[in-house]
Amino acid sequence: MSKPHIIAVPFPAQGHVMPLMEFSQCLAHQDFKVTFVNTEHIHKQVMNALADESHIRNDHIHLVSIPDGLEPGEGRNGPAMLFEATQAVMHKNLEELIEKINKGEDERISCLIADDSCGWALEVARKMKIARVVAFWPSAAATLVLNLSIPKLIHEGIINNDGTVLKYQMVQLGPKMPTIKSTNFVWACTGNSSTQKILFQFMEGTNKNVKLVDRLVCNSAYELEPAAFALEPQILPIGPLLASRRLGNSAGSLWPPDSTCLKWLDEQPPCSVIYVAFGSTTIFYQTQFQELALALELSNRPFLWVVRPDICDNPLYPEGYQDRLGSRGLMVSWAPQQKVLAHPSIACFISHCGWNSTMEGISNGIPFLCWPYFADQFIDESYICDVWKVGLRFDKNESGIITRGEIKNKVEKLLDDEDFRARALKLKEMAMTNVNEGGQSNKIFKSFIEWIKS
Template sequence: MSNLHIIAVPFPAQGHVLPLMELSQCLANHGFKVTFVNTEFNHKRIVNALADETHVGDRIHLVSLPDGLEPGEDRNDLGLLCEGMQRVMPGKLEELIEKINEEESDKVACVLADESSGWALDVAAKMKIRRVAFWPASAAALALSFNIPKLIHEGIIDDDDGTPLKSQEIELAKNLPKMKTADLLWTCFHTLATQKIIFQLLVRNSKYAKAADWLVCNSAYDLEPAAFTLAPEILPIGPLLASSRLENSKGNFWPQDSTCLEWLDQQKPSSVIYVAFGSFTVFDQTQFQELALALELSGRPFLWVVRPDTTDGTCDPYPEGYQERVGSRGLVVGWAPQQKVLSHPSIACFVSHCGWNSTLEGLSSGLPFLCWPYFADQLLNESYICDIWKVGLRFDKNESGIITEGEIKTKVEQLLGDENCKARASKLKEVAMNNIKEGGQSYKTFKNFLEWMKS
């Protein structure tokens, strides 16, 4: 029997690659063959982190395509990256599919693409191949994109670049996070030129996603029922977690430092503050030091993920004598096996940038949050955590825009002293995990999806 062959195309950011890889692993476990297509730049990072493997298991093959940028160009500049990809990647993907169809007995049956890589869905449509759009973030964030025409029609945003024309709070539906017009997904970029590129891309991608055969989302109906009611075309299949299948997350851009798990084994239950800000957040020296001092002053054990590029790297970012004073009470690692860390019994709370993967992973471990969003949908997720689910607290910035050591220390104490918040977090874990158990909504949707794929 031939294997059904799927091409999976993530958007080239860590928070997009990981959940699509988890979905690919689920599909591989059901007998599908997956060719996973990263940009050349990310392919190198992932293969290095996997210790030079180009296969994940025996059914997922990692391949790469150029992203249209020169070696030295800044791939954190999303406007530049999206334009480069749009220019080069559609033609290269088409060539890859033709090559697979010529050389292999298992022809490409389906393109499974991140909604933010809508160009790949367009290629599949032109080649008359079945297409599935995958949304790795909250259903609320995608429903917001789908509502852009309505926001333009109501005169709330500009139709060319999405700039807010009114300063107000938007509530798309009851029980959805309220959003300030200044904090919309596309308004957080440093230049108007980048904002315009991203905004127009969102509009275009919404059309591609709605035209796909399936639109699946890494969320659960019971976590955000109002969003799924507002946009019923979005189908929940989450939370997609490697840990729920007892596997390691694959597709990390940096090698995971697993020594922190042994360190956690030596800490008391529910004692450790876990601090991690995902793959994009950058701190200036002042803010970094305030956080470092707050962790020191908390008197609690802490595990802190500091990527090599977390600060600008011009000087040692830590306060003088910091490591000596903190000693073995604090552990700093470059990148952590986050799902295993969060589900470890010694973790007390999660200081997070509120990326959707981190949000789901924290919820699925029943942890309360301290929210420190950086950009894009992270502000929306903060609102879910603090206002809708009530399982976390926000930080307040001072007049210079800094979250001070005193503010951090106060909120840590407030959160860890709040038994109701911990009880709600524990309840939400049940809600999230019940969706992927047999009989749960995500489980049923995924089963129907598999049957459609095999038909």
């Protein structure tokens, strides 16, 4: 009998590709065949980053690509351009791919799993009468609850019909939910009104997408967000999705990781290293970049700092910086983050609070210093600081800068208080219990497998 064949479609961005790839690898371990569909641009980056792609091939995962509708030179960093392009052309390209696959003997697609942001892919699945259609939500359940609350926010006069914030206030969608400033709503913190409108339409679209699917799965755990899951019980938690759970390597990174940093970590004392990483899209102005560099120097602690080549227009370190640091600080362009956070030398994580980073940090019992940039990162910061109490937020000065003094003080405050580490270790235990045999995420995953096979 042929294996059930799943087609997986992520939204074309790092924070979406990696968790769906991890989910696909979990499915491949259950003897499913998976065709993983990236855009051509993302596919090329993933293949370049995979020095050894055998662990993908052996897992019955077939990596394929379709065009995203943008020209090679067009910028893909802006969410607005990506949303418009993917909506315009990718549905037709996906249809053609599915038709081609379905012509093969014993190859027919029996299930489509698409990022909930890819409504066009879910519509294709319905149009082509694919038997099982699943939306995958890679972020916190609370972020999806916010999207689903848009009609209520409009009704209460907090936002208008295009997402513009009318009332500047703290919003809590339910008891024990994260509290967030209305100006920090996912679509409202872009600083650009046309991008905001496109993002808002996109977020509203996720509400319609939920109605197109048979199942809605989420990279979270019930005990991490009980209030969110109580408000929207159709969201099924199957996380945290981590490569370490499979004793495997994570795949789907868009940059080759510099694994030499693991040897450097081996040489550092336990719980001594500040790990600094801001994900794949955070951009710094030169002034802020230098303040952070000087703060890390002033901390007198060892640090590992991920400095992407595009993190700053021209990332210039303060004069004589690397000479003064010697071997105390290590800068790399990209790191194998799950392995770094699992390393015993890590003391804390200065993070942009993307959901993948948040899940990886809490799953390793690491306290946070929060530096959110945009989108859902402010909700994640509220979980970390206000709900779970495993981290601290930075305060900006009147010029909008997080100063070296503020960074140094918060590092000391976090690391001098044992309670942060103790709470982080409890949260780790809670997260891991969910994915272990008998845990709630584990049970939901097993039931999901049975449903696809039925």
